[in-house]
Amino acid sequence: MRRRVSRFVDGxxxxxLGALLTGPVAWIVVLYFGSLIALFVTSFYRLNDDxxxxxxxxxxxxxxxxxxxxxxxDIAFRTIGVxxxxxxxxxxxxxxxxxxxxxxxxxxxxxxxITAVLVPLWGSYLVKAFAWRAILGSPGGVLEKTFGxxxxxxxxxxxxxxxxxxxxxxxxxxxxxxxxxxxSLLEASxxxxxxxxxxxxxxxxxxxxxxxxxxxxFTFSLSMGDYIAVALVGGPSQMIGSVVYANFASNLPxxxxxxxxPVLVMVxxxxxxxxxxxxxxx
Amino acid sequence: xxxxRIALACGTAIALLLSACGSSxxxxxxxxxxxxxxxxxxxxxxxxxxxxxxxxxxxPKTDWVTKFQNDTGCKVDVKIGNTSDEMFQLMQTGEYDxxxxxxxxxxxxxxxGLVAPVNTSLIKNYADISSFLKDQPYNxxxxxNYGIPHGWGANYLMYNSDVVKPAPDSWGVVFDKASPYKGxxxxxxxxxxxxxxxxxxxxxxxxxxxxxxxxxxxxQFDAAVSxxxxxxxxxxxxxxxxxxxxxxxxxxxxxxxxxWQVIYNLAVADNPKLTTVLPKxxxxxxxxxxxxxxxxxxxxxxYKWMDYITSPEAQAQVAYYFGEAPANPKACGLITDSTHCxxxxxxxxxxxxxxxxxxxxxxxxxDGSGDNCVPFSEWIKAWTAIKG
Numbered sequence: 001m002r003r004r005v006s007r008f009v010d011g012x013x014x015x016x017l018g019a020l021l022t023g024p025v026a027w028i029v030v031l032y033f034g035s036l037i038a039l040f041v042t043s044f045y046r047l048n049d050d051x052x053x054x055x056x057x058x059x060x061x062x063x064x065x066x067x068x069x070x071x072x073x074d075i076a077f078r079t080i081g082v083x084x085x086x087x088x089x090x091x092x093x094x095x096x097x098x099x100x101x102x103x104x105x106x107x108x109x110x111x112x113x114i115t116a117v118l119v120p121l122w123g124s125y126l127v128k129a130f131a132w133r134a135i136l137g138s139p140g141g142v143l144e145k146t147f148g149x150x151x152x153x154x155x156x157x158x159x160x161x162x163x164x165x166x167x168x169x170x171x172x173x174x175x176x177x178x179x180x181x182x183x184s185l186l187e188a189s190x191x192x193x194x195x196x197x198x199x200x201x202x203x204x205x206x207x208x209x210x211x212x213x214x215x216x217x218f219t220f221s222l223s224m225g226d227y228i229a230v231a232l233v234g235g236p237s238q239m240i241g242s243v244v245y246a247n248f249a250s251n252l253p254x255x256x257x258x259x260x261x262p263v264l265v266m267v268x269x270x271x272x273x274x275x276x277x278x279x280x281x282x
Numbered sequence: 283x284x285x286x287r288i289a290l291a292c293g294t295a296i297a298l299l300l301s302a303c304g305s306s307x308x309x310x311x312x313x314x315x316x317x318x319x320x321x322x323x324x325x326x327x328x329x330x331x332x333x334x335x336x337x338x339x340x341x342p343k344t345d346w347v348t349k350f351q352n353d354t355g356c357k358v359d360v361k362i363g364n365t366s367d368e369m370f371q372l373m374q375t376g377e378y379d380x381x382x383x384x385x386x387x388x389x390x391x392x393x394x395g396l397v398a399p400v401n402t403s404l405i406k407n408y409a410d411i412s413s414f415l416k417d418q419p420y421n422x423x424x425x426x427n428y429g430i431p432h433g434w435g436a437n438y439l440m441y442n443s444d445v446v447k448p449a450p451d452s453w454g455v456v457f458d459k460a461s462p463y464k465g466x467x468x469x470x471x472x473x474x475x476x477x478x479x480x481x482x483x484x485x486x487x488x489x490x491x492x493x494x495x496x497x498x499x500x501x502q503f504d505a506a507v508s509x510x511x512x513x514x515x516x517x518x519x520x521x522x523x524x525x526x527x528x529x530x531x532x533x534x535x536x537x538x539x540x541x542w543q544v545i546y547n548l549a550v551a552d553n554p555k556l557t558t559v560l561p562k563x564x565x566x567x568x569x570x571x572x573x574x575x576x577x578x579x580x581x582x583x584x585y586k587w588m589d590y591i592t593s594p595e596a597q598a599q600v601a602y603y604f605g606e607a608p609a610n611p612k613a614c615g616l617i618t619d620s621t622h623c624x625x626x627x628x629x630x631x632x633x634x635x636x637x638x639x640x641x642x643x644x645x646x647x648x649d650g651s652g653d654n655c656v657p658f659s660e661w662i663k664a665w666t667a668i669k670g
């Protein structure tokens with residue numbers, strides 16, 4: 001039996017590949033694309049007036065509402081702004097840290113340091129978010145007790161917390177990217193008289209560009225969709241995720257419509273990245 | 283490259299199929315009432331407000347679910363709903379046997395066919411329940427009864443007496459644009475809170491002519507929304523999770539705002555400076571009903587639960603812990619605090635009538651004043667606009 005099957009498969013390499021790929025491709029097509037398309041289709045339905053059920057009316061009223069009421073524009077831009085700020089902060093923090101771990105730390109310390117970077121990922125998101133809630137609380141928060149002042153909850157606190165949460169996702173690709181920066185280049189730069197920061201700016205970062213882009217996709221998309229951290233430390237602010245979460249229970253088609261906004265933003269972001277050629281070098 | 287295009291085509295086909303299936307399932311039949319309570323099915327999945335079905339996990343001394351499980355063999359799995367909208371959405375999944383629905387969810391559940399009529403003659407404690415809770419618009423429809431009353435209460439104003447001086451007696455303190463407590467005020471994070479603004483305007487701006495805060499004309503609704511947009515400037519946090527609100531009041535990051543008695547009961551243990559008051563304009567509130575899901579998998583256990591939770595012993599425990607008026611006045615004699623029922627006016631029909639219980643606003647005005655009231659779908663949209 002086995003010999004028959006292996007003879008059949010032998011002359012047909014496409015069968016090998018096909019059998020191997022069916023699972024993952026089915027996963028992507030059905031669960032990923034399928035769910036995105038189902039979301040998109042749902043966004044064209046409407047809630048009936050009394051909000052008891054989804055009316056069987058197909059139409060673009062949700063998108064009309066999104067485009068005419070200014071509050072959704074404000075929320076979308078606010079979310080993009082927060083995501084961009086979080087990405088920039090994480091890049092500024094991750095490059096020196098990853099550089100230190102990859103190039104300056106001793107090999108034994110390197111393992112310990114990279115583990116230290118990854119360990120927070122094992123902790124639950126909620127635990128970390130609540131911890132920050134306790135740190136930033138005013139009055140009575142840890143910051144206030146130690147330094148006498150705390151920014152309290154709000155967009156600033158949200159940016160800090162999101163930057164903290166996604167930092168490992170930025171450090172790891174940059175650390176991997178630094179492997180491709182040969183030490184000889186750094187020595188050459190040093191020989192030519194460049195200090196640490198000049199080397200970092202003009203030699204390392206340009207070579208790290210694809211890795212930084214890879215990390216930024218994580219931080220940007222995760223921030224775009226966040227609704228838990230904003231509920232815990234964002235004060236009364238709303239992000240796209242909060243609106244989707246709030247409407248999920250009461251007005252599902254509208255939540256679906258608003259949820260297409262981050263998808264659109266990420267598609268545009270990735271297309272923009274493709275033009276810079278960063279994806280080629282990944 | 284043919285493969286991605288084929289994949290996309292397959293995906294589209296599958297998704298359209300799925301969504302077509304999904305859309306045909308709305309408008310279910312509503313189920314049937316039981317004719318007799320049979321043997322327990324051994325399990326029960328219910329959606330409840332925090333504090334309604336305590337099994338000792340919040341506080342080991344607060345537990346009335348374990349006795350029910352031991353008596354009936356129905357193992358209870360409680361899902362806490364933070365808002366009526368959340369409870370409505372959870373019921374739509376069809377995974378639960380029952381829910382403790384407030385008036386702003388119960389009518390929607392009946393209209394959407396998600397709950398079954400209840401045979402109240404099977405619940406032996408039903409006869410003892412306060413008559414003013416029976417056959418109300420929020421728990422009955424078309425002459426059929428859809429649930430068993432659990433208890434009722436008002437949404438109070440809680441404040442930190444160390445910070446908020448003088449002691450407030452009006453909801454105006456939370457709606458004050460120029461509030462000295464800016465950044466430390468809270469409000470309930472659900473569209474139904476617009477009714478609280480309308481209730482305040484009923485007294486504060488009588489020229490608007492607001493009678494029922496759930497039956498608002500467009501002009502009255504716009505006034506309430508405008509008041510709430512002003513309030514947004516002084517809000518520190520909106521709350522929907524009772525534990526988070528409790529923590530905020532205890533810590534002192536919030537000093538003033540609407541609350542449930544159970545949050546006060548839990549928070550005052552850690553911060554004795556907290557106080558509650560029922561302001562002079564009155565209050566919104568909730569009258570909760572245990573309802574059975576139309577497609578309940580464990581209807582016998584659900585009926586047994588409804589009978590248990592309305593028994594004087596269970597009612598005494600939950601009413602005391604949560605801080606509400608029990609539906610069954612026989613519980614009053616059993617409550618640790620003998621003044622509980624007086625404080626919560628459990629048998630005071632007139633007081634109960636004075637509370638604006640949560641109800642779902644409809645186009646056809648709930649108070650019968652016309653056909654042009656603002657429906658709940660608009661309340662939902664307005665709430666997002668209010669929070670900015």
